[in-house]
Amino acid sequence: MTQAEIKLCSLLLQEHFGEIVEKIGVHLIRTGSQPIRVIVHDTRTSLDQVKKALCVLIQHNLVIYQVHRRGMVEYEAQCSRVLRMLRYPRYIYTAKTLYNDTGELIVEELLLNGKMTMSALVKKVADRLTETMEDGKTMDYAEVSCTFVRLADTHFVQRCPLVHATENSDPGPPPPAPTLVINEKDMFLVPKLSLIDDTLALAGIAQWIELWLQMKVLPVQTPVRAHAWVAGQVPGTGHARGKGKRRRSSEDDATGEPKAKRPKHTTDNKEPIPDDGIYWQANLDRFHQHFRDQAIVSAVANRMDQTSSEIVRTMLRMSEVTTPSSAPFTQPLSSNEIFRSLPVGYNISKQVLDQYLTLLADDPLEFVGKSGDSGGGMYIINLHKALGSLATASLESVVQERFGSRCARIFRLVLQKKHLEQKQVEDFAMIPAKEAKDMLYKMLSENFISLQEIPKTPDHAPSRTFYLYTVNILSAARMLLHRCYKSIANLIERRQFETKENKRLLEKSQRVEAIIASMQATGAEAAQLQEIEEMITAPERQQLETLKHNVNKLDASEIQVDETIFLLESYIESTMKRQ
Amino acid sequence: MASRGGGRGQGRGRGQLTFNTEAVGIGKGDALPPSTLQPSPLFPPLEFYPVPLPSGEEGEYVLALKQELRGAMRQLPYFIRPAVPKRDVERYSDKYQMSGPIDNAIDWNPDWRRLPRELRIRVRKLQKDRSTILVPKRPPKTTEYKEETIQKLETLEKKEEELTSEEDEEKEEEEKEEEEEEEYDEEEHEEETDYIMSYFDNGEDFGGDSDDHMDEAIY
Numbered sequence: 001m002t003q004a005e006i007k008l009c010s011l012l013l014q015e016h017f018g019e020i021v022e023k024i025g026v027h028l029i030r031t032g033s034q035p036i037r038v039i040v041h042d043t044r045t046s047l048d049q050v051k052k053a054l055c056v057l058i059q060h061n062l063v064i065y066q067v068h069r070r071g072m073v074e075y076e077a078q079c080s081r082v083l084r085m086l087r088y089p090r091y092i093y094t095a096k097t098l099y100n101d102t103g104e105l106i107v108e109e110l111l112l113n114g115k116m117t118m119s120a121l122v123k124k125v126a127d128r129l130t131e132t133m134e135d136g137k138t139m140d141y142a143e144v145s146c147t148f149v150r151l152a153d154t155h156f157v158q159r160c161p162l163v164h165a166t167e168n169s170d171p172g173p174p175p176p177a178p179t180l181v182i183n184e185k186d187m188f189l190v191p192k193l194s195l196i197d198d199t200l201a202l203a204g205i206a207q208w209i210e211l212w213l214q215m216k217v218l219p220v221q222t223p224v225r226a227h228a229w230v231a232g233q234v235p236g237t238g239h240a241r242g243k244g245k246r247r248r249s250s251e252d253d254a255t256g257e258p259k260a261k262r263p264k265h266t267t268d269n270k271e272p273i274p275d276d277g278i279y280w281q282a283n284l285d286r287f288h289q290h291f292r293d294q295a296i297v298s299a300v301a302n303r304m305d306q307t308s309s310e311i312v313r314t315m316l317r318m319s320e321v322t323t324p325s326s327a328p329f330t331q332p333l334s335s336n337e338i339f340r341s342l343p344v345g346y347n348i349s350k351q352v353l354d355q356y357l358t359l360l361a362d363d364p365l366e367f368v369g370k371s372g373d374s375g376g377g378m379y380i381i382n383l384h385k386a387l388g389s390l391a392t393a394s395l396e397s398v399v400q401e402r403f404g405s406r407c408a409r410i411f412r413l414v415l416q417k418k419h420l421e422q423k424q425v426e427d428f429a430m431i432p433a434k435e436a437k438d439m440l441y442k443m444l445s446e447n448f449i450s451l452q453e454i455p456k457t458p459d460h461a462p463s464r465t466f467y468l469y470t471v472n473i474l475s476a477a478r479m480l481l482h483r484c485y486k487s488i489a490n491l492i493e494r495r496q497f498e499t500k501e502n503k504r505l506l507e508k509s510q511r512v513e514a515i516i517a518s519m520q521a522t523g524a525e526a527a528q529l530q531e532i533e534e535m536i537t538a539p540e541r542q543q544l545e546t547l548k549h550n551v552n553k554l555d556a557s558e559i560q561v562d563e564t565i566f567l568l569e570s571y572i573e574s575t576m577k578r579q
Numbered sequence: 580m581a582s583r584g585g586g587r588g589q590g591r592g593r594g595q596l597t598f599n600t601e602a603v604g605i606g607k608g609d610a611l612p613p614s615t616l617q618p619s620p621l622f623p624p625l626e627f628y629p630v631p632l633p634s635g636e637e638g639e640y641v642l643a644l645k646q647e648l649r650g651a652m653r654q655l656p657y658f659i660r661p662a663v664p665k666r667d668v669e670r671y672s673d674k675y676q677m678s679g680p681i682d683n684a685i686d687w688n689p690d691w692r693r694l695p696r697e698l699r700i701r702v703r704k705l706q707k708d709r710s711t712i713l714v715p716k717r718p719p720k721t722t723e724y725k726e727e728t729i730q731k732l733e734t735l736e737k738k739e740e741e742l743t744s745e746e747d748e749e750k751e752e753e754e755k756e757e758e759e760e761e762e763y764d765e766e767e768h769e770e771e772t773d774y775i776m777s778y779f780d781n782g783e784d785f786g787g788d789s790d791d792h793m794d795e796a797i798y
Contacts, residue, residue, distance in 0.1 A: 016652045018659040036697060048683035049659075051700045055689055056657045058698075065695055073695045089644040093637070112648070112655060163692050277692065401630060556632045556642050 001029055001079045004485040009082040011492045016085060017056055020045065024053040028063060028077035035072050060114035061160075061281060084284055086488065086562045091287050095156065102147040105129065107156070107282055115160050115279040118191065122148060152188045154320075155286045159187050160279040191278055289325040292570055293317075296386045299393075300360070300367060307348065308356050312368065314341050315381055326577050328384040334375025350376075365389050384574050391477050391571035394564055398480060399448055406431055407439045411448065411471070419452060419468040440469060447479045474575055481568040488561050495554040502547050509544055512536055656686035 001009075009029055014022040027043050028034065036054070040047050054075060057063035062082055065075050088111050096104035105125045110116060116124075122144045129139035151157045293316045301309035318341055319330035339353050348356075357379055360368035367386045372378035392415065400408035410429050414420055420428070426436045443449045454466040499506070512535050519529060536544075632638070652658060684703035691699060 015649065017657055019661045020659045021657075046683075048700060051698050052659055052683075052685050054698055055685060055694065055700065056659065058694060059657070059689055067695075073697060088648055089641045092644055092648075093641050108648075112651060114657075277690070279690070279693075401627060404627060551646075552642060553632065555645055556638060559638075559641055559645065560632055 002482060002485070004482055004489065005079055005083065006030060008485050008489045008492075009079055011489055011496075012082055012085045015492070015496075017053075020049050021053040021056050024050055025057055025062065025077055025082065028057075028075060029079045029082070033066070033074040033076035035074050039075070083485075083565075086558065087284075087287075087566070089559065090291070090562070091282065091284070094287060094290060095151075098156075099147055099151060102129065102144055103151060106144070106148055106151060110157060110280065110282045115281045117276070117279055118145075118148060121280065149190050152190050152280075155188055155283055157188075157280050158283040158286075159189070160281050163277060285325055288566070288570065289320075291566060292325075292383070292387070295390055295567065296367065296381070296383075299386070299390060303363070303365065304359070307346075308360055310343065310346060311338065311353065311356055312360070312381065314338060314343065315368075315379065317341075319381070323383075326574065328574070328578060329369065329380045329382045332371045332378035332380050335377040335379065336375050338379070339376075384578065387567070387571045387574050388473065390567050392473055394567055395448065395471075395473070395476055395480060399443065403439065403442060406435070407443060410436065410439055411443065414449060414469050415471050415473075419470045421466065421468055425469060444469075448476055450475070474572065477568050477571055481565060481572065484561050484565045484568065488558055488565075491554050491558050491561070495551055498547060498550055498554070502543065505540060505543060506547075508540075509536055659685075 006026060006029055010022055010026045013025045017025075023043055023045065024039060027039060031042070034042075036047075036050060039054075040050050043050070045053075054063060057077070058065065058075075061078075063075050063077050065073050067073050091111065092104055092108045095107035099106075102125065105128055106121060109121055109124055109128075122141055126139040126141050126144045129144070133139065148157070293313070296316065297309050297313045300312045315330065315333055315338060318333055318337065323330045335350075335354055335357060338357070339350055342348070342353075354377065357368070357370075357377060361370040361379065365385075366382055367389070369380050369382050370377060371380050396408060396412060396415075399411045406429075410425060410431065413425065413429050417424075417428070422437070422440070425440060426433045429436060431439075440449065444451065448471070449469050450472055452468045452470045453460075454468060455461075456464045456466065512532060516529055516532055519532065684701035686703050688702050
């Protein structure tokens with residue numbers, strides 16, 4: 001991990017979890033996987049503090065552990081996961097746009113707590129929603145569960161690996177740490193819970209089948225049919241759907257997988273939670289896929305028009321389930337299929353659709369490609385190329401904003417022509433030699449452009465060697481990503497500095513607000529409130545306003561830089577996978 | 580890249596370089612930019628004004644979310660504050676300031692089945708007056724929950740007082756093994772408050788004396 005990444009991780013951990021967790025986390029990131037005694041010794045913190053910190057980090061999926069030979073447990077930090085903490089607001093906002101407030105709160109609680117069981121999560125979110133509703137109304141658990149089930153179906157939340165149940169065949173002492181296993185098929189199975197009423201009590205398989213059949217977000221009522229079908233086909237799924245409020249139900253075991261913690265049928269007063277041991281976490285990869293799709297659609301909308309972006313959005317939606325997120329291009333879709341799946345409001349004729357598709361396929365950016373002629377034309381979306389174009393566009397815009405539009409012209413020229421000599425650059429860009437030279441060196445010194453040597457003779461004599469300017473997109477993207485990490489670290493530091501500078505003033509204003517609130521609660525007159533408010537003088541108020549404005553600006557900048565980071569990271573990841 | 584002044588041995592004349600300068604566009608006799616003698620300034624002057632940040636409903640909502648999340652995470656039990664260093668003179672206000680990991684317990688209840696055994700640590704039960712160790716083998720003490728309901732308002736303050744006074748005791752008594760239960764006898768500890776111990780009802784654990792606890796608040 002680079003120094004810039006480590007610094008950023010340290011700032012993030014400190015801001016969200018405190019200094020002790022930060023110390024342990026950064027130490028683990030720097031040194032790789034280590035057992036607990038070594039951590040205690042190296043960081044010079046007490047064993048209990050290290051234990052606390054590790055519990056918190058493991059709970060939030062930032063550290064994983066492994067049992068090694070001789071029963072030693074080693075802990076390893078995941079630096080890239082720590083950096084995801086920057087993106088939490090974006091994930092929550094996405095959940096809000098897709099699943100309204102309920103979805104937003106579910107994802108927020110999951111991200112804040114790392115992992116939770118479904119029952120605990122539903123209860124917490126329902127209570128939170130009840131607080132915000134008008135008096136007398138309460139949020140129905142069933143509605144929250146329903147939203148949760150939809151989130152699980154569209155893979156936005158996934159199960160955490162389960163504790164591997166070692167049966168009684170293992171007579172020795174229990175292992176020092178449990179091994180966690182997860183089966184691909186079980187990743188999104190929602191357990192049956194008695195919190196939801198009978199019509200929504202779904203067997204996991206029913207949902208799975210429904211998902212494959214419809215490839216859309218499930219409406220609530222249809223799974224009942226699928227359940228009946230499944231109950232008929234697969235033995236063992238027809239659990240007795242008895243009535244009663246607090247019905248205990250065990251997990252669906254139709255798939256025959258060994259379930260980790262089968263809750264026992266007991267009738268003592270402390271009812272065991274039905275989905276005990278099944279924890280859920282937010283599936284960040286799915287969110288990233290969604291962001292990527294959004295970026296592609298908006299790029300098409302900017303380049304062409306609204307209709308073509310809708311077509312691309314439809315194609316991406318259809319490929320959500322069929323294509324893994326790291327594939328270079330989607331599965332081929334025929335023009336007829338696309339026509340059928342267009343959103344209901346859009347009534348363009350088939351010919352118009354075909355024209356749009358041809359236009360998209362002919363576009364030099366190559367977002368959409370034509371892979372065959374059957375079914376009215378088979379079209380794919382080139383995900384890797386699209387990401388490449390987006391990363392390149394980011395690079396171009398950075399060059400333009402930093403060095404000016406003439407530099408940007410040279411940069412685009414070298415990008416297009418791949419390799420150019422000094423003289424050729426001047427000629428093609430139509431910029432005087434001196435200035436062109438200057439600009440090229442500036443970009444060269446910042447590593448946006450690199451030099452490629454091509455020797456004419458075997459002895460690589462300098463006078464007989466071609467020096468060509470070229471842009472290596474991958475390395476330029478990495479360089480820009482590194483700079484982004486540094487700039488976010490700077491932004492966070494500056495924000496903390498500003499807050500610290502004005503700490504006294506902030507505390508004073510908080511106290512005044514608390515006083516005003518308590519006085520209002522006990523019914524004070526306007527004159528008294530006025531007096532209290534005047535405790536903060538006008539220049540101080542001004543200072544507070546400036547502080548708030550600056551902090552908001554710094555925060556907004558962080559969010560913006562994080563978007564660039566996402567694009568660049570996606571591109572780099574996609575390129576590395578293809579190599 | 581370009582090594583200036585290093586090639587004295589190979590070429591004659593001053594300032595010979597390893598490559599042909601004409602190839603990169605430095606002609607003969609061209610004025611070169613002055614060489615840099617110091618690292619670049621910390622805040623270099625901006626040539627072009629930066630593009631304004633995107634504003635609008637989405638941007639503002641995400642911004643508000645971000646700030647809210649930051650505040651919320653500080654309040655969660657996962658935020659571990661470092662212990663305040665002991666100052667030279669103990670002050671009265673120290674008792675009433677919430678600070679750091681007062682004792683070696685965590686405030687939330689993780690699923691211990693999923694964690695390595697060596698990470699087991701006490702879970703502080705906020706409702707209880709006393710912090711007893713949560714031992715999975717022993718059955719939970721259900722009798723004490725009845726008393727809890729009476730003093731909900733005072734428990735937090737009480738816990739804080741106790742723990743600061745118990746801190747030194749615990750450091751001696753506590754061992755690294757987790758499955759050990761310790762009982763704290765209240766009268767052993769030196770109380771630094773103005774109230775006598777029995778002002779705050781604390782459930783003693785010597786087997787079912789729950790009815791004797793009604794004699795609280797002896798003024």
